[in-house]
Amino acid sequence: MKFYDINTDFGRRKNFAYGITYNRDLMLRINCDKCGSKRYETFSDDESVKQTFMLTNNFFSDFMRTDLQRIILPRVNEIFTKEKISGYHICDNLEIITLDQIPEEKKKELRRRGYDVKRFSNEAPECYRFCVDGKAELHDKSEIITVSVCDKCSYVTRRTKDRPYVDPDHPLYITKSSWDGSDFFREKGSENRIFCTERVVEVFEKYKLTGLEFTEVEGL
Numbered sequence: 001m002k003f004y005d006i007n008t009d010f011g012r013r014k015n016f017a018y019g020i021t022y023n024r025d026l027m028l029r030i031n032c033d034k035c036g037s038k039r040y041e042t043f044s045d046d047e048s049v050k051q052t053f054m055l056t057n058n059f060f061s062d063f064m065r066t067d068l069q070r071i072i073l074p075r076v077n078e079i080f081t082k083e084k085i086s087g088y089h090i091c092d093n094l095e096i097i098t099l100d101q102i103p104e105e106k107k108k109e110l111r112r113r114g115y116d117v118k119r120f121s122n123e124a125p126e127c128y129r130f131c132v133d134g135k136a137e138l139h140d141k142s143e144i145i146t147v148s149v150c151d152k153c154s155y156v157t158r159r160t161k162d163r164p165y166v167d168p169d170h171p172l173y174i175t176k177s178s179w180d181g182s183d184f185f186r187e188k189g190s191e192n193r194i195f196c197t198e199r200v201v202e203v204f205e206k207y208k209l210t211g212l213e214f215t216e217v218e219g220l
């Protein structure tokens with residue numbers, strides 16, 4: 001069984017659109033005075049909260065990155081359902097705001113934040129939030145150490161052995177016995193990293209889907 005680490009394909013000759021959160025005030029801003037962590041906490045777990053995005057251009061990939069999660073075009077779900085891909089669900093509590101709907105004040109703010117607003121999309125494709133449900137653990141051979149867990153904000157500080165940070169080039173290994181058998185799965189404990197099986201890669205290539213890149217990781 002082969003496993004793959006999932007990353008974003010940002011597009012080669014042309015950049016794919018990505019979603020910028022419109023209603024950032026709904027994101028939980030954490031500024032912890034105990035561990036110093038400054039971050040936006042995901043609100044993606046709360047599916048009752050409607051999320052609104054702006055897309056950075058009109059070049060849509062099947063999987064699109066947003067600030068905190070991934071969104072997909074409907075055909076991804078149709079294909080995955082047909083091919084019986086497991087370990088995810090979709091949430092349609094989402095809205096895409098087009099360029100002509102963005103108020104001038106907001107456009108100014110976006111320009112200040114460095115965005116090329118005039119290229120933002122004027123289309124609102126039907127999209128879903130893509131939520132991964134499967135779970136597995138990383139094997140110790142991945143050499144990722146949990147340094148601390150903040151008891152105030154629950155921020156987990158981790159690093160690769162002998163490095164001050166989590167080294168993206170250090171190979172990862174999945175503990176096969178901890179894997180729940182899902183085609184899409186998250187790393188238990190971290191939740192950030194998303195992995196998949198060989199089946200997903202096969203289906204992705206068969207239907208020429210776009211927006212993801214895969215790096216093989218070994219199961220032990």
Ligand SMILES: [Zn+2]
Pocket residue numbers: 032033034035036037150151152153154155
């Ligand atoms: Zn903290």
